Amino acid sequence: MIVSFLLIVPVTLCAPEKHHKKAQTYEVEENHNVTVEWCFSSRVDVSVASLKIHCLLTPELKVFYHLDQSVKEPQHQQFSGRVHCDVDALGAGRVRLHLSRARTEDSGQYLCRMSTGFGRKVNEFWLNVTAAADRLKPVLPPPQPSGRHRIFLCLCLVLPVAAVVVLVSRLCCSSDSP
Structure with missing residues (x-):
C-alpha cells in the first residue's frame, strides 16, 4: 500500500x-x-x-x-x-x-x-x-381463452349464423306456400 x-x-x-x-x-x-x-x-x-x-x-x-x-x-x-x-x-x-x-x-x-x-x-x-442487458425472455404463445370466453365467443359466432339460417328457411318456406 x-x-x-x-x-x-x-x-x-x-x-x-x-x-x-x-x-x-x-x-x-x-x-x-x-x-x-x-x-x-x-x-x-x-x-x-x-x-x-x-x-x-x-x-x-x-x-x-x-x-x-x-x-x-x-x-x-x-x-x-x-x-x-x-x-x-x-x-x-x-x-x-x-x-x-x-x-x-x-x-x-x-x-x-x-x-x-x-x-x-x-x-x-x-x-x-x-450492466448486462436482461436475457431475452422466451416468446410464449398467446394465452388461450378460458372456458367462459370460449362460450361467449361461440355464442357470438353461432347465434348470428343460426338466426340467418332460420330467417332464410322461413323465407324459403313462405315463398313455397300458396
Missing part, C-alpha cells in the same frame, strides 16, 4: 500538464472483454526488462496492472487473473492491456505511470462497464 501511495503521488502531480490531452473512455457491457491501449514511445526498440508500468484504479488505489522487475506489488484481487498485457506491443512502444469478464465495479478512472530508460509518461483513461 505504501508503494501504491508513493507511486500515485508523482502520477497526480504529473497529470495536470499544460498539454494535457483528453482521457480515453472505454465502454463495455458486463461480462465482456475490453482492451485498453495507448502509445508511450515512438521508439520501436523498447526493452521490456527496462520498462516499468504501474496502473491504478482511483481513488481506491487498487492495482490494476503492475510490471516492474525490481518492485513486487500484487495485483488487487478484484483484477486477479483478468488483466493480461500484450508483451509484443510493449516492444513496439505501445501498452495493450486486455481485461476479461468486465464487472460493473471495474468502472472508474485509471492512472498509469510508465517509465523506461529514456523517459516517463502518465496516461489516464476511464472505463465504463454497463
Whole structure:
C-alpha cells in the first residue's frame, strides 16, 4: 500500500500538464472483454526488462496492472487473473492491456505511470462497464381463452349464423306456400 501511495503521488502531480490531452473512455457491457491501449514511445526498440508500468484504479488505489522487475506489488484481487498485457506491443512502444469478464465495479478512472530508460509518461483513461442487458425472455404463445370466453365467443359466432339460417328457411318456406 505504501508503494501504491508513493507511486500515485508523482502520477497526480504529473497529470495536470499544460498539454494535457483528453482521457480515453472505454465502454463495455458486463461480462465482456475490453482492451485498453495507448502509445508511450515512438521508439520501436523498447526493452521490456527496462520498462516499468504501474496502473491504478482511483481513488481506491487498487492495482490494476503492475510490471516492474525490481518492485513486487500484487495485483488487487478484484483484477486477479483478468488483466493480461500484450508483451509484443510493449516492444513496439505501445501498452495493450486486455481485461476479461468486465464487472460493473471495474468502472472508474485509471492512472498509469510508465517509465523506461529514456523517459516517463502518465496516461489516464476511464472505463465504463454497463450492466448486462436482461436475457431475452422466451416468446410464449398467446394465452388461450378460458372456458367462459370460449362460450361467449361461440355464442357470438353461432347465434348470428343460426338466426340467418332460420330467417332464410322461413323465407324459403313462405315463398313455397300458396
